[in-house]
Amino acid sequence: MKAAPFAYVRPTRLADVVAELVAADEQGGGKVIAGGQSLVPVLAMRLGRPGTLVDITQVPELGQVGVSDGVLRIGAAVRQRRIEREYRGTVPLLSQALPWIGHREIRSRGTVCGSLAHADPSSELPAVALCLGATLDVAGPDGRRQVAADDFFVGAMTTALGPTDVVTSVRMPLPGRGEGFGFSEVARRHGDFALAGVGVRVRIRDGEIRDAHVTSFGVSDRPQRRDLGPALAEAITRSDGSATDLASRLTEATDAMAADVVTTGGDSSGSPAYRRRLVRTLAARELARAYTSTLRSVAA
Numbered sequence: 645m646k647a648a649p650f651a652y653v654r655p656t657r658l659a660d661v662v663a664e665l666v667a668a669d670e671q672g673g674g675k676v677i678a679g680g681q682s683l684v685p686v687l688a689m690r691l692g693r694p695g696t697l698v699d700i701t702q703v704p705e706l707g708q709v710g711v712s713d714g715v716l717r718i719g720a721a722v723r724q725r726r727i728e729r730e731y732r733g734t735v736p737l738l739s740q741a742l743p744w745i746g747h748r749e750i751r752s753r754g755t756v757c758g759s760l761a762h763a764d765p766s767s768e769l770p771a772v773a774l775c776l777g778a779t780l781d782v783a784g785p786d787g788r789r790q791v792a793a794d795d796f797f798v799g800a801m802t803t804a805l806g807p808t809d810v811v812t813s814v815r816m817p818l819p820g821r822g823e824g825f826g827f828s829e830v831a832r833r834h835g836d837f838a839l840a841g842v843g844v845r846v847r848i849r850d851g852e853i854r855d856a857h858v859t860s861f862g863v864s865d866r867p868q869r870r871d872l873g874p875a876l877a878e879a880i881t882r883s884d885g886s887a888t889d890l891a892s893r894l895t896e897a898t899d900a901m902a903a904d905v906v907t908t909g910g911d912s913s914g915s916p917a918y919r920r921r922l923v924r925t926l927a928a929r930e931l932a933r934a935y936t937s938t939l940r941s942v943a944a
């Protein structure tokens with residue numbers, strides 16, 4: 645199948661991107677195109693028929709990336725692969741998640757912000773943004789605004805963006821002292837979308853667990869974050885200190901969490917019960933790893 649006919653514009657100023665989206669909205673609808681890795685298949689299968697594609701990759705402001713004020717700010721035209729190569733370890737959870745996305749060729753075209761705007765429930769980056777408490781910068785006809793990741797993901801492929809809004813950048817917090825991270829997923833083959841996955845951030849302050857956020861993805865209409873800090877603190881008191889033992893003592897808590905967050909129906913790749921088992925196991929393992937690595941970094 646081929647895409648239905650569409651107009652294509654490539655502005656070089658952000659104001660013109662918004663103006664093009666507004667004009668397109670009055671004539672059958674427009675869509676931002678960034679890396680095209682999700683949108684082009686949608687068009688080719690005629691699951692969407694926008695009248696105009698507004699290419700944002702030639703707007704200089706959107707191609708910027710840098711560290712300032714405690715965040716890594718990633719412009720909307722910045723490819724996933726660039727962050728993977730040039731900012732490895734700057735935001736550890738992001739660095740852990742990026743290699744799980746598709747294949748290198750996909751990441752060489754796909755953008756970080758495009759993945760957030762697409763909001764596929766099985767995508768890695770929305771889970772990372774939610775787990776870290778990232779902030780999205782958005783521009784629209786009424787000006788610019790900031791949207792917390794907590795408020796951005798509304799449902800499957802649905803966000804807080806209006807039809808004439810464009811994400812201009814995302815701000816991911818840099819790690820503080822006493823923070824540790826873990827990320828893992830299970831897919832049928834490497835590069836496939838996840839059947840289930842988790843991103844974890846553990847924060848320790850003055851020797852106490854401050855919080856232990858587990859964000860699950862692939863198991864609901866959007867990523868789901870839960871704080872397992874009290875369960876982690878309790879498991880530590882019974883553990884011999886090894887990550888393996890700690891993980892086994894966490895499974896009761898992660899089992900209860902999995903029962904809460906897994907709401908997708910079954911498909912040919914896995915039943916809801918299977919996905920619950922995956923979340924339970926991945927969450928316990930990554931929590932234990934994140935905690936033990938945090939202890940090591942605090943002691944160093």
Ligand SMILES: Cc1cc2nc3c(=O)[nH]c(=O)nc-3n(C[C@H](O)[C@H](O)[C@H](O)COP(=O)(O)OP(=O)(O)OC[C@H]3O[C@@H](n4cnc5c(N)ncnc54)[C@H](O)[C@@H]3O)c2cc1C
Pocket residue numbers: 675676677678679680681682683684685700720744745746747750753754755756757758759760761762764766767768769805809810811812835836837838
């Ligand atoms: C074979 C294959 C495997 C893949 N595997 C994975 C995977 O395992 N995990 C994963 O997460 N993704 C996967 N992807 C998707 C990939 O990560 C995409 O690059 C990403 O989801 C979208 O980024 P993009 O820049 O290509 O966006 P586009 O395809 O250009 O856009 C996607 C959607 O987001 C909107 N959009 C894009 N940028 C903005 C913006 N700045 N403001 C407002 N709206 C915007 C578009 O209008 C469109 O609706 C895969 C893709 C392919 C083709």
